[in-house]
Amino acid sequence: MDFAEKFKSMSKLKWRVLDAIFKNMWDYKFVPAEVIAKTANINPEKIEPILKSLKDERLVENKYTEYLGSAFTYLGLSLYSLWRFVRKGSVSMLGKKMGEGKESLIFNCYSEKFGEAVLKFHKVGYSSFKKVKEKRDYGTLHFTVLMVRSAKNEFKALKRLHGHVSVPKPYDWEGNAVLMELIDAKELFRVRVENPEEVLEMIIEEVREMFSLGIIHGDLSQYNILVNPEGVWFIDFPQHIDLNELESDEEIRMAEDILRRDVENVLNYFKKTYRIEKDINSVLKYIKG
Ligand SMILES: Nc1ncnc2c1ncn2[C@@H]1O[C@H](COP(=O)(O)OP(=O)(O)O)[C@@H](O)[C@H]1O
Ligand SMILES: [Mg+2]
Structure with a gap:
């Protein structure tokens, strides 16, 4: 699957549904369809087929318990994070994939605001020792929330260090993705x-x-x-x-x-x-x- 193609094929309605999942992912491991409908301001009856279709595209995983609930996949969260960057004008064009590791997916991209840049999609949530205290999180939060936390942590460190230590200049952060300076090294x-x-x-x-x-x-x-x-x-x-x-x-x-x-x-x-x-x-x- 091509990331950019998938991005272009998305409908406005689907973005709205992903947006509603994002806004509620801190409160529910699987966001209830009803909550998604309310947040996205979409008729509740229309939600189920959209969630099914998003699932077929591997952008969400759905869970049927007492109610239908939905959560991001890594792909879904990454695509959604890209959408947030594009919408605010931080990313204008997605370039080549620079690398794919266990822990991240890295793209070259072009930004009218920042020029050529690197976009890093975080795959992993770190259970650093500081997080041991928040152990309960692991039971109640979906793993994609930890990816967002990872990206936020990286952005935070780069912000603190840039200008003092030799690190890529941090440009922006959305969801599980960090936008930063491309280093030619x-x-x-x-x-x-x-x-x-x-x-x-x-x-x-x-x-x-x-x-x-x-x-x-x-x-x-x-x-x-x-x-x-x-x-x-x-x-x-x-x-x-x-x-x-x-x-x-x-x-x-x-x-x-x-x-x-x-x-x-x-x-x-x-x-x-x-x-x-x-x-x-x-x-x-x-x-x-
Ligand atoms: N700002 C950057 N400029 C140039 N190359 C980068 C940059 N950030 C990451 N890379 C490339 O992508 C690879 C993976 O990035 P990294 O941040 O180390 O993620 P991971 O957690 O997957 O190791 C790096 O080893 C490097 O080759
Ligand atoms: Mg690395």
């Missing part, structure tokens, strides 16, 4: 850099700056660092840790472990690939300033 693991010592120094310096701004990346590795001759860029922040949100000693300890793991990943990679060795404890000490 390759993942660290794909290239053999000529100045590995210098690159490692830059990475450590930036991680230190991130930390001083209250952020630990949380998934740092050669896969989430981009490089080009101008420098290094950090991407992929949905599971970052915000130091200002830590409340207990246990949380602080867990955050320290995560920072150590981040730094270890990088140091191990440079050791393995470039035979550069650095003592993890002194690097951590430097980062924590």
Whole structure:
């Protein structure tokens, strides 16, 4: 299925139904047809056939219990998020698919407001340790709500860091999608850099700056660092840790472990690939300033 084609084939009525599901997804795991009808201002009798057709297109999943209820699929939520961007003028044209991983779908796109950009659709909801407290969420919320949370978290981190740390400029966030600057660089693991010592120094310096701004990346590795001759860029922040949100000693300890793991990943990679060795404890000490 082509994403852009599916987008064009949607009727106004279907967008209204998806919009109604979105507006109620925080209150119901499966939004009752009746609630959808009311929110979308559509005759309740008309809702069922629309939901059936959306289900056939794999945009929603329907559940029949005491009542008919509906929830997004990943595809449905992503298409809907794109619709929100298009409607507000943040995305003008969808380009090529740049990548599809376990955790996201990445598109090139063009925006009249921002120029060429990257659109990232989040597939995963992170159960970071901060969320353990919200465990009850997992019982009552649909998993697509967690995708929205992931996108929001990523956007939040990029906002905080941009201008201080080398990250893509965040342009906009809607649903499970983040719109950001396109960086013309390759993942660290794909290239053999000529100045590995210098690159490692830059990475450590930036991680230190991130930390001083209250952020630990949380998934740092050669896969989430981009490089080009101008420098290094950090991407992929949905599971970052915000130091200002830590409340207990246990949380602080867990955050320290995560920072150590981040730094270890990088140091191990440079050791393995470039035979550069650095003592993890002194690097951590430097980062924590
Ligand atoms: N802003 C960007 N500019 C250029 N390439 C990007 C950008 N964001 C993501 N990518 C590319 O898409 C891939 C996946 O993005 P990432 O944010 O790491 O998501 P995932 O959670 O799927 O790993 C990256 O490894 C990179 O190749
Ligand atoms: Mg990644």
